[in-house]
Amino acid sequence: MALLHKTLLATPRTTAAVRSQFRRSALPAIVNSCYYSRFSSTMGPKLRDPSLFKQDVCYVNGEWVKARSGKTFEVHDPATGQLIGTCPEFDAHDTEKAIETAAVAFDEFRHKTGRERSKLLRKWYDLMVENADDLAALITWENGKPTADAKGEVTYAANFFEWFSEEAPRIYGNTIPSSVPGNRVLTLKEPVGVCGLITPWNFPAAMITRKVGPALAVGCTVVCKAPGETPYTPLALAELAHRAGIPPGVVNVITALHATPEVGQVLTTHPTVRKISFTGSTPVGKLLMKQCSGTLKKLSLELGGNAPFIVFDDADVDLAVAGALASKFRSSGQTCVCANRLYVQRAVYDEFAAKFAAKVRDFTVGNGFQPGVTHGPLIHARALDKVEQHVRDAEGKGATVVLGGRRMPDLGPNFFQPTVLTGVTADMALAADETFGPVAGLFCFDTEDEVVAMANATPVGLAGYFFSRDVHRVHRVAEHLEVGMVGVNTGLISDPAAPFGGVKESGFGREGSLYGVGEYMVTKMVTYGGMGKPLQR
Template sequence: MASLQKILSPASRAAAVTRFCFRPSTLPVIVNKTRVNTGIYGNPFSRLASTMVPKLKDPSLFKQNVCYVNGEWVTAASGKTFEVHDPATGALIGTAPEFDPHDTEKAIAAAAVAFEQFRHKTGRERSKLLRKWYDLMLENADDLATLITWENGKPAADARGEVTYAANFFEWFSEEAPRIYGDTIPSSVPGNRVFTIKEPVGVCGLITPWNFPAAMITRKAGPALAVGCSVVCKAPGETPFTPLALAELAHRAGIPPGVVNVITALHNTPQVGQELTTNPTVRKISFTGSTPVGKLLMKQCSTTLKKLSLELGGNAPFIVFDDADVDLAVAGAVASKFRSSGQTCVCANRIFVQRGVYAEFAAKLADQVRKFRVGHGFDAGVTHGPLIHSRAIDKVEQHVRDAEGKGATVVLGGHRLPGLGKNFFEPTVLTGMTTGMAMAEEETFGPVAGLFEFETEEEVVRLANATQVGLAGYFFSRDLGRVNRVAEHLEVGMVGVNTGLISDPASPFGGVKESGFGREGSLYGIGEYQVTKMITYGGMGKPLQA
């Protein structure tokens, strides 16, 4: 701080205080004999420092204006690019190619040629390639985390955690690659023998979101490569630089040209998506994103009857029963609701608390949320960063105002933080939530915890299931009988019991109802990129010759 004070003029320091420190209820510090309220909103001078361009240990991982196709770095044929901005500061990070359907078709063609060779590599050979990609991710973890924080906004510690989580998918599927087994099936026809073998489905189109720019690619590409598929990955327009860095590491790992292709687009995203879903060479689409877009892609895929995996939106119930360990439940709520500032598909969206512990839970949750530090992800001590863009923060504010207008009480937060930047919103706790509010029906995707009170187990299970989606659900109870009942009756694909964190490369990830179908990660995830071929041998029952 002292060095920054020397750099900044007195007028600049005063402007920094005015801009970034505005909440009188937060904890004060003394800066140059001036009382400055920083509290949970960070230090203004470190905030100014964090707006500087971050430096990578290996600058070659930052790929501008090029995509990775057929083992080469190429531009869009049109020469067009789009801008990518830091969600925390609004500053320009860089530009990426605006691919169109023609560019995408070239990537698909390259993947098709590569597939015919790659599919015949042994499982052990593919395993070694994935393991090398994994090792390179860990060796470059700091730079990957820097890119994630820069373009996504999540705090540096969260970004580093994502890199580890993302790399672990390559480790997991590197170990699965040599263990792709078929079956021997007893035949009902005398003399016949029936076998099955597992084969790669073919060229796969991977369409990934911005909230986990590394992990959502590795969770798809890992199993695809493990079984022998080639991939064309459409990187998210908001966060293209992390996927492009992963492509560079794939190149260094020795993955053959055309097996991994990473393309970018922002304005042309619908057209690129349509090319991936309608091109007959692509035999599988895996998409993570919103339910409306998933439905559109599914409709487009029907023209060529592709294999399809959809991991779509959620409206996760988080239930706290009277017999729960309240402190454990609060910790689980913090982990589930406020991870990545609430911008994950498995975030708790409706928090149901039984009447007997409602007041205690609400007070303890608010106490924990007060400890959060909101700011730029590169600032030391920051726990929560910005939302991804203006549309996201508009929706969060609409949900809070809707709840407040219909009788909810804002216990903590509830407002934008313009002093930090246009995409920051206070971590918020609301009580008195009812089913008629928007937050009860829509995924908020922001740092807002709305608490609903309930009376009975039957009531809360009915409320939890009263939605068209079913991705994740959580509940806290020490009653073993209740644990089994509720876990089985929740209409979701994944259940967390006495925990707010459920993601693991070893666990099958996916939902039911309009949250999609298919599973990612785990033993089940690898089957999404395979087809089963049955082989029948006849004439096997003749007696042995003497």
């Protein structure tokens, strides 16, 4: 039945007539009945460790607590629209309590040795690896990405704990020769203090670990605001932190949906919070930055992008196609570094478009738990509406829909066909606005100078990609693209060892890599006088 469902509904090549006939038959109910028979009564995945699924509680001061008001919000499966469960609606008072808890814990945690903090992070990493299947199931359930992608995210997320566990014992200062005779200047690297971390729904595990890892490595304590759309993965990570022996108050995970602006206001204005790290949209990042100005907090902002993906006529076209597929359609196009504008040089445009569309046609769209599914739903109806608006706008202004371009209501409320557009031009909405969905728009260009100018004609600059076999062009274009990260002959650039972040209105600060720990530290200078006196004998 699952195979029949995949064939009739999830394949882009299925005709409308066949879909209609399937809908009118009794088969959909039979298919759903067979598929959900392996699920629990709440239509959720059967976890090997059900205690990782935390409902109606947040993690504060090493304990599981409810919102003071008793209010909760609902979380829905984006693939089916069905209720997953509820989570506490934390308000300003609840958030202040979490901050106070983190402040108390900081006084002791900051004095642990780097080696002690390293062992805690390593234990947390080990527990993530041991519980990888359950964590992946939670990600697929609340985010919608296919199981294979969810497992990949768990590995990626855990690797941040491993990476920063190895950085923790290696937080070095410097000794600087002074211009004053007899003086010595030393620098000490110290933890900035309590950190407020605000994370997005598209990587509910990795965006937590990429921020928490370096914070704990240097001795900070944290209050993590989990995304309202995907709170259960962060709460499961909090449970694993508890099991790893992370001291009470060092890691606090709170949830809110409707009260998110209120919680954000407290985190950004509370004088005890000395650092904010936010991943999300540029407009929200600007708002948080304004709110932080009153207490001059340290900031890391990883904001929106509009990534160019350039294919030069000297590129390996097959390699470029593979790179574009990986970059554009990862998580159904819902990553901040997804290729948003695909520029292909005129001489290889038709070849690239044909090969690219052929590969996209082989995608299988469906519920992420189903075997063989390559692409899941969008996160919610607003995301679906934006994707459709971009396609209709492009189509109305002369673009050709080579493949896809429509909703897939037979599969669920939030599914959209993987889409390829040709003849895309700069006056179309998807040229200026990040689509954040499974839509690939192909632009044509003639010269290197032209395409670099087009690629840079945006106020944001997170990631950019290009494919070329000319070594001189590789260096030249990499240096001229106004982005924080460049992928050359690859569509995948994320790695715990790589500094992740953007320029312009894509924000500032870097996550991951050896630079990641620096975002959570301050430099203290100590000058020692009288060092030039002779030794007493």
